Amino acid sequence: MKSLIECHSLGIGYKQKAEEPHLLFPTFDIQLYEGELTALVGPNGAGKTSLIKTISGNLTPLSGWITLFNKTLKSYSTAELATIISIVLTDRILDQHIKVYDVVATGRYPYTGFWATLNQNDKSVIQKSLEMVGAEELSDRTFVTLSDGERQKVMIAKALAQDTPIILLDEPAAFLDYPSKIELMHLLQNLVKKHHKTILYSSHDLDLVLRSADRLWLVASRKPIATGIPEQLVLDGLIEDYFAITGLHFDAALGQFILPTAGIKKICVSANGITGIWLRRALERKGWTVNTNENEAFVIKFGNNNYILENGQTVVHFANIESLITELDRYENN
Amino acid sequence: MKNTVSNTAKPLIFAWLVGLMLLLFVLNLFFGSVIIPVVDVFRVLFGEGSTNQTESLIILNFRLPQTFTALFAGAALAVAGLMMQTLFRNPLADPSILGISSGAGLGVALLLFFTGNVSSQTFASVDIISHLGLNMAAFLGALAVLMLILFISNKLGNAVSLLIVGIMIAYVAGALVGLVKYFSRKEDVYAFALWGLGSFSNVGNSQLPVFIISISVGLVLSILMMKSLNLLLLGDRYAANLGLNIKLSTIYIVIITGFLTAVVTAYAGPIAFIGLAVPHLARSLFSTADHKILLPSTMILGACLALFCNLVARLPGFDGSLPINAVTSLIGAPIVIWFIFKHRNFTTLES
Numbered sequence: 253m254k255s256l257i258e259c260h261s262l263g264i265g266y267k268q269k270a271e272e273p274h275l276l277f278p279t280f281d282i283q284l285y286e287g288e289l290t291a292l293v294g295p296n297g298a299g300k301t302s303l304i305k306t307i308s309g310n311l312t313p314l315s316g317w318i319t320l321f322n323k324t325l326k327s328y329s330t331a332e333l334a335t336i337i338s339i340v341l342t343d344r345i346l347d348q349h350i351k352v353y354d355v356v357a358t359g360r361y362p363y364t365g366f367w368a369t370l371n372q373n374d375k376s377v378i379q380k381s382l383e384m385v386g387a388e389e390l391s392d393r394t395f396v397t398l399s400d401g402e403r404q405k406v407m408i409a410k411a412l413a414q415d416t417p418i419i420l421l422d423e424p425a426a427f428l429d430y431p432s433k434i435e436l437m438h439l440l441q442n443l444v445k446k447h448h449k450t451i452l453y454s455s456h457d458l459d460l461v462l463r464s465a466d467r468l469w470l471v472a473s474r475k476p477i478a479t480g481i482p483e484q485l486v487l488d489g490l491i492e493d494y495f496a497i498t499g500l501h502f503d504a505a506l507g508q509f510i511l512p513t514a515g516i517k518k519i520c521v522s523a524n525g526i527t528g529i530w531l532r533r534a535l536e537r538k539g540w541t542v543n544t545n546e547n548e549a550f551v552i553k554f555g556n557n558n559y560i561l562e563n564g565q566t567v568v569h570f571a572n573i574e575s576l577i578t579e580l581d582r583y584e585n586n
Numbered sequence: 587m588k589n590t591v592s593n594t595a596k597p598l599i600f601a602w603l604v605g606l607m608l609l610l611f612v613l614n615l616f617f618g619s620v621i622i623p624v625v626d627v628f629r630v631l632f633g634e635g636s637t638n639q640t641e642s643l644i645i646l647n648f649r650l651p652q653t654f655t656a657l658f659a660g661a662a663l664a665v666a667g668l669m670m671q672t673l674f675r676n677p678l679a680d681p682s683i684l685g686i687s688s689g690a691g692l693g694v695a696l697l698l699f700f701t702g703n704v705s706s707q708t709f710a711s712v713d714i715i716s717h718l719g720l721n722m723a724a725f726l727g728a729l730a731v732l733m734l735i736l737f738i739s740n741k742l743g744n745a746v747s748l749l750i751v752g753i754m755i756a757y758v759a760g761a762l763v764g765l766v767k768y769f770s771r772k773e774d775v776y777a778f779a780l781w782g783l784g785s786f787s788n789v790g791n792s793q794l795p796v797f798i799i800s801i802s803v804g805l806v807l808s809i810l811m812m813k814s815l816n817l818l819l820l821g822d823r824y825a826a827n828l829g830l831n832i833k834l835s836t837i838y839i840v841i842i843t844g845f846l847t848a849v850v851t852a853y854a855g856p857i858a859f860i861g862l863a864v865p866h867l868a869r870s871l872f873s874t875a876d877h878k879i880l881l882p883s884t885m886i887l888g889a890c891l892a893l894f895c896n897l898v899a900r901l902p903g904f905d906g907s908l909p910i911n912a913v914t915s916l917i918g919a920p921i922v923i924w925f926i927f928k929h930r931n932f933t934t935l936e937s
Binding site: 308330341347348349351355361367 | 675677810812813816817819820821823824826827828829830831869870873874875876878
C-alpha cells in the first residue's frame with residue numbers, strides 16, 4: 253500500500269510564549285494510504301481539527317515533520333499545495349450574495365491565470381463536480397439560502413473542482429441529519445472507489461465511522477494515536493478504551509455504546525430478521541437484558557404478525573411492540 | 587431564493603449605469619448655482635468664441651474640475667469601501683475604518699494649528715499655501731496612519747485584529763484632533779469644520795491631472811486584486827488552501843485602499859457614506875459577489891452617486907453650494923433603505 257502522507261514523530265499542539273509547548277498527544281508516526289477512506293475519530297476536544305490543520309499546512313507542527321508524496325510538506329509552495337490537498341471545513345461563508353456556482357468555481361482558481369478566467373475545461377470540471385455530489389440544480393442559488401446538507405455538498409464539489417488527489421474534511425457530518433450523514437458517507441466512499449481520491453475526514457460520530465471508513469485514526473486527549481481497520485480496533489478493545497466515558501459500556505457485538513443496565517431483568521427473544529433487531533432495541537431501551545435462553549421467565553416469540561409473550565403458563569398476543577412493552581411495564585410495576 | 591438577475595441582463599445593467607454616469611456628468615456641467623443658458627454652455631465647451639467671460643470662467647475653471655473630482659472621488663471611495671468590506675468580511679466596513687481619514691484630519695488640524703499659533707495668522711488669511719498646503723497636510727497625515735497600519739498588519743497578519751487596531755487608531759487620531767482644536771483659534775476651528783464637511787470644489791485645474799492620475803492608478807491596482815478578493819470571500823482558511831498568500835494580499839489591499847482614501851481625503855475632505863453604501867447597491871443590483879462584476883460596477887455606481895450628490899448640492903436657488911457630506915448622507919441613506927426593501931436578499935448579518 254502506498255502512503256501519500258506520512259507523519260514522522262509529529263508533535264502538535266499549542267505553544268504559548270515562554271512556556272513549555274503543550275502537546276495534544278504524544279508524538280506519533282502515521283500514514284495516510286492511497287485509495288482509502290480514512291476517518292480521524294475521537295471525542296470532541298481531542299485535537300482532531302488541529303491535526304487536520306497541521307496536515308493541510310495551515311498549522312506548524314511543534315516537532316517532527318510531514319512528507320507528502322515523499323517530499324517534505326514544507327518544500328511545497330502554497331500554489332503547489334492547492335493542487336494536491338483540498339479541504340472542506342466547518343467554517344461558514346458569511347457573504348450574503350455569493351452564488352453556489354461561484355463557490356465551486358473557486359476550486360479552479362489554482363489552475364486559472366491572473367484574471368481567474370474559466371476556460372471550457374474549467375467549466376466542464378465545475379459542472380462534473382456539481383453532478384458528482386448531486387448539486388447541479390443548486391448551481392444558480394445563493395449559498396446562504398442552502399440547508400446544511402446542501403452547503404456540505406457544495407463545499408465538497410469545490411474540493412472536487414480543485415482536482416486534488418487528497419481531500420481532507422473537518423467534521424463533515426457534524427451539522428447533518430441522519431439520512432444526510434449516510435448519504436455523505438456514501439458519497440465519500442464513492443469518491444474513493446470510483447474517482448481514486450484519498451480521503452481523510454474527522455468525526456466524533458463513532459457509529460458513522462465504524463460503518464463507513466476503511467481505516468481509523470483513533471485519537472483521545474494525551475493518548476498515543478492508534479490506527480487500524482475499524483473491526484480490528486473494536487475486537488482489540490481500543491474503541492472502548494479511547495471513547496471511555498464513565499457510565500457507558502461499549503457493546504462490541506452491536507458496535508455501539510449502550511447505557512449500562514442492572515442486568516437483573518432478563519428476557520428471551522426468539523425472533524429473527526428486522527423484527528428481531530428492533531424488538532431487541534425496544535427492550536434494551538426499557539432496561540432489559542436480552543438473550544436467547546428460552547428458560548428465562550419471559551420469552552417473546554413472533555409469528556403471524558403477532559408478538560407472543562410467554563410468562564410461565566400465561567401466553568398473551570400483541571399486535572405491535574408498543575402494546576407489548578406497555579404490558580411488560582405493567583408486570584414490572586406490580 | 588430566485589435568481590433575480592440573469593447573466594444576460596448584467597451587461598445591459600452595466601451599460602445603463604455607464605449611460606447614467608455620462609448623463610450626470612453632462613448635467614453637472616449644465617446646472618449649478620449660477621444659471622447659464624444651455625446654448626452658452628455648448629459654446630464654451632466647444633470653444634466657439636463670442637461668449638461671456640464670466641460664464642466661460644465658471645464652466646471651465648469651476649464646474650469642469652469639480653465634476654471630474656466628484657466622478658473620480660466617488661469611484662475611488664466606492665471601490666475602497668468594497669475592498670474593506672471583503673477583506674474584513676464585514677458589511678459595515680468603509681474606507682475610514684482603518685483610521686486613514688482620521689489621519690488626514692489630524693494632518694489638517696495640525697497645519698491649521700501651526701499656521702495659526704506659530705505664525706500668528708489665521709489660516710484663512712494665508713492664501714499662498716491654502717489649498718495646496720491643506721492637501722499636503724491631509725495626505726501626509728493619511729500616509730502616516732497607513733504606514734502605521736501596514737507595520738501592524740505585517741506583525742499581526744490577522745484581519746480581525748487589524749480591524750480593531752484600525753478603529754483604535756481612528757480614535758487616537760480623533761482625540762488628538764480634539765486636543766489640537768481645543769488650543770486653536772476660533773477661525774481655524776471653523777476652517778477645520780468646513781474641511782470636515784467635504785467638498786469637490788477644492789481641486790483646481792492645475793491640480794486636476796495629479797488627482798486624476800493618482801486615483802486612476804489606485805483604481806487599476808484594485809482591479810488587479812480581483813482574484814484575491816474573490817478568494818477572501820470564502821474565509822482565510824479556504825483562501826489559503828486555494829493558494830492565496832493571505833498576509834501579502836492583505837497588505838496589498840490595505841495599501842491600495844489606503845492610497846485611494848488618502849488621495850480623496852486630501853483633495854476633497856473626509857467624504858462619508860459613498861464607500862459604505864455603494865458596494866451594497868452594486869451587490870443587490872447585480873445579485874452577485876463576484877468581484878469581476880463588483881469592482882467595475884462599484885466604480886461606475888460610486889461615480890454616479892457622487893455626481894448626483896454634487897448636482898443636488900449646487901442646485902440653482904441655493905446660494906453657493908451645500909456641504910457635500912450632508913448631501914451624500916441625506917440622499918444616500920434613503921436610497922440604500924429603499925434598495926434593501928426592494929431586494930430582500932440583502933438579509934441581516936449571519937446570526
